[in-house]
Amino acid sequence: MGCCGDEEEDNLLHKPLLTSSPTQTTIIFTKEATISPMNSNFSALTCRDILRIIFEKLPIADLARAACVCRSWNSVASDREIQAASFMAPWKLKEIVGNPSSGSFWKDNSLSKFAISHRIVRGDSVASLAVKYSVQVIDIKRLNNMMSDHGIYSRERLLIPLSNPDLLIDSTCYIELDLYAKREAAVLYLEGGPPESSCSINRATSELAKRRVIESVRRSLQVDDEIARYYLSITDGDPRSALSEFSEDLRWERQTGLA
Amino acid sequence: MASSSSSSLSRVVVKSSDNNLFVVNKKVASQSQLLKQCIDNMEEKGTNDVILIPLSNVTSNILTLVLEYCEKHADFADDDNNNQELKQWDHEFLKKFDYATLNSLTMAADYMVTKSLLNLCCQFIADSIKDLTVQQIRQIFDIKNDFTPQEEADIKNENAWAFR
Structure with missing residues (x-):
């Protein structure tokens, strides 16, 4: 294969030009075909x-x-679009929404990078989900970073390994960082889109993160959800200032003799 | 399907950059969006003259190839796109060219807005790039490495996983 311009030009010169001209297309007037020097590089x-x-x-x-x-x-x-296209191609995905936390996300597009989002409802257990999605219990646990069978109700959803790649054909996946599973995955929602029509990873993550913060504030203040949420809202979601705000108020209540 | 209304012409003349003239059936020419646009514009004006379309960027040997492709695809225009015979033909069509011809054909397909041909060429080039090393790609396609040594080291490092 020619690696320099001259060689390639030679190749072309020795190559027979098209012998039979197309039937419907007639060349009225032909000169000796010239090879422009522009053709010598790609x-x-x-x-x-x-x-x-x-x-x-x-x-x-x-x-x-x-x-x-x-x-x-x-x-x-x-380019993000090119990387996404190449990521999706083998699975014939229609679309992938959201941006990964790092470009290295695109490097691996094996099936294990995908997961189905299952919203936990009453009566669900890891075993029942394994049957429902025809996957192994151990695989669900591994994917979700679960130590035991307990506590699936503290989660909003579980990630289910994808066993049937046909589900991906023409589908839309959402790049999400699942805090419980501690992994970033291309998540497929079988029933419609992600919750509350939010489609960006940030939203999905912050939703989960917020719940955890409320939970921890609630526990440390020993108050109910409502109050925890109130103190978080007046401190722009910063749990530390929510705590100090709360103790400030407690002190004031005590001083004024309300408590 | 064939339009035979009196005002529209069934053929157009296309001129290559080296001044050769090609008489092209309109259905064939319509495979190129550029030619189709020219024809449509002229017809809107209601001209009865023979339409001459000069292509300043395409030499006659390349234009011959593009028209050969367009002609084949015009024959199958009414079929569905997944025709096996046509796919086979496409495959054989590109196989006979060297890289220089393939390059000019790709540029011409882009310029003449013949999307399916452009796609075909790009698929062919993509297939030839597959499994090549970076050095081989540079050699075969005569591409200059314009990274600084530091940049190249960083980028190679970042993509190290792709080199096994």
């Missing part, structure tokens, strides 16, 4: 739009290598 590969189309068709490992070729390739290959 100019198509310096054009961003064309590079994008090519890169969208590359598997992720090849895309990562393409990023190491030169600056313009690097900038196109690092």
Whole structure:
């Protein structure tokens, strides 16, 4: 394979030009075909739009290598859309929503990167979910970072390993950082979208985080949810100042003899 | 389907950058959005002259190839896109070209807005890039490494997982 311009030009000169002209297309007037010097290097590969189309068709490992070729390739290959497209391609996903906490998320698009979100309802147990989704109990536990069978009700949802890749075809996944599972996954919702039509990872994470904070404030103040939520709201969600705010109020109540 | 209304012409003339003229069936020309747009614009004006479309960026040997592709695809235009025979033909069509021709064909498909041909070329290039090392890619496609040594080290490090 020619690596320098001259060689490639030679190749082209020795190559027979098209012998049979297409039937419906008639060439009225032909000169000796000229080969423009522009053809000697691969100019198509310096054009961003064309590079994008090519890169969208590359598997992720090849895309990562393409990023190491030169600056313009690097900038196109690092594009979020291109990385997402390459991430989704083998599973025929329709869309992936949200941005990962780090670019390294895109590097692994094996099936284990995906999970189904199951909203916990009364009567659910790890065993029943294993049957429902035809997966192993141990796999559910591992995915959700569970030490025991207990305490699934303290969680809003469990991540279920994906056993049937066909579910991903034409689906939409949401990149979410699950605090309980301690992992970032491409999450699939089988019943509609994520809760409250929120689709960004930040929202889903902050929702979970907020609940945990309320829980801990509630416990340390020994008050009910309502009061914990109130003190959090006046301190912009900072548990530490919520605590001091609360004890301030307690002191005031005591001073004025209300308590 | 064939439009035979008196005002519209069934053929157009396309001129390559090296001044060769190609008479092209309108149905064939319509495979290129660029040509189709030109034809539509001219027809709107109600011209009865032969439409001449000059393409300043495409040489006649490349234009011949693009038109060969368009002709084949115009034949199948009314079929569904998944025609096996057409796919086979596409595959054979690209196989005979060297990289320089493939490059010009890709550029021409982009310029003439022949999306399916552009996609086909890009798929072919993507397939040739697959499994190559960075050094091989640079060599084969004659691409200059414009990273500083530090930049290259960082980027290689970041993508180290892809090198096994």
